[in-house]
């Protein structure tokens with residue numbers, strides 16, 4: 321009798337437990353549904369504003385600081401900060417502290433998220449917006465100012481360039497890793513390589529030995545002269561020098577097996593654009609080699625070393641290379657003095673099938 325009563329109570333407790341679990345599951349599902357609805361609504365609300373769409377359009381290529389965006393859009397900081405907060409809250413933007421400045425960048429489209437399709441559609445819509453002449457003119461001035469700051473650094477500091485470079489990452493600290501990759505890529509003596517921003521040109525003789533033709537492109541005349549002197553000492557005759565940058569028309573004439581960007585992207589006004597312009601000459605099956613600082617917080621690098629950007633997250637370089645049609649092949653990370661980390665990245669354009 322007692323046993324039957326115990327059994328009855330146990331079964332009743334089990335049933336109650338199961339009901340509680342079912343209720344909890346239903347509640348959780350309901351909450352998730354609410355969350356999806358809420359985040360979709362917040363997302364659409366964030367996008368439903370002309371100024372916010374223009375912010376997304378302006379950030380198509382690269383990150384910008386609050387005061388840069390204020391100048392471009394001719395709005396005051398408190399108003400813009402509100403819009404940036406709404407866009408960040410909806411996951412459309414992310415902010416990065418760069419020394420004493422905060423920069424905003426568009427968030428990557430995360431394909432695993434329920435909102436990915438909406439996000440893609442919003443960004444595609446923003447990208448189709450035509451910027452008015454005034455905004456375009458201001459954007460042009462901003463890019464020219466960034467470029468000028470970078471060029472002036474090299475112009476004025478060519479003497480102490482090596483010394484400053486040593487504070488962060490002297491070539492000797494990544495030369496071995498880079499040379500190993502160059503050697504593994506080249507069919508000795510044939511093919512074409514292009515180096516953007518060769519600086520004093522330490523890599524050019526190595527490229528010159530492994531490739532039939534090498535193009536060296538630098539936008540600072542003093543640095544290009546220094547690179548020419550380095551090459552002159554080796555007697556190599558297969559290196560062509562171009563004063564200019566990645567937007568130069570000569571790049572379209574080149575069919576490169578390898579493009580090298582060593583410690584140059586953080587000196588460029590629009591690193592994403594520079595990368596995609598530089599690799600437009602990479603032929604199918606060709607490679608892109610990037611040596612770059614990982615993101616850091618050492619703002620003194622701006623003044624002392626002419627850096628426009630405080631390094632880049634490895635995922636960001638992957639994303640930029642990916643959108644320029646390059647697939648990651650290998651990556652290594654090298655610790656440096658003063659707490660810096662270097663990333664040595666190799667990407668490849670898919671060969672023709």
Ligand SMILES: C[S@@+](CC[C@H](N)C(=O)[O-])C[C@H]1O[C@@H](n2cnc3c(N)ncnc32)[C@H](O)[C@@H]1O
Pocket residue numbers: 470474491516517518519520521522537538539540543564565566581582583584587588589594
């Ligand atoms: C830090 S140095 C790196 C030099 C060399 N690649 C190395 O690993 O030592 C950066 C070089 O990139 C050049 N540079 C900066 N911005 C450039 C741009 N937009 N186009 C071409 N060269 C650029 C600078 O003039 C400088 O020579």
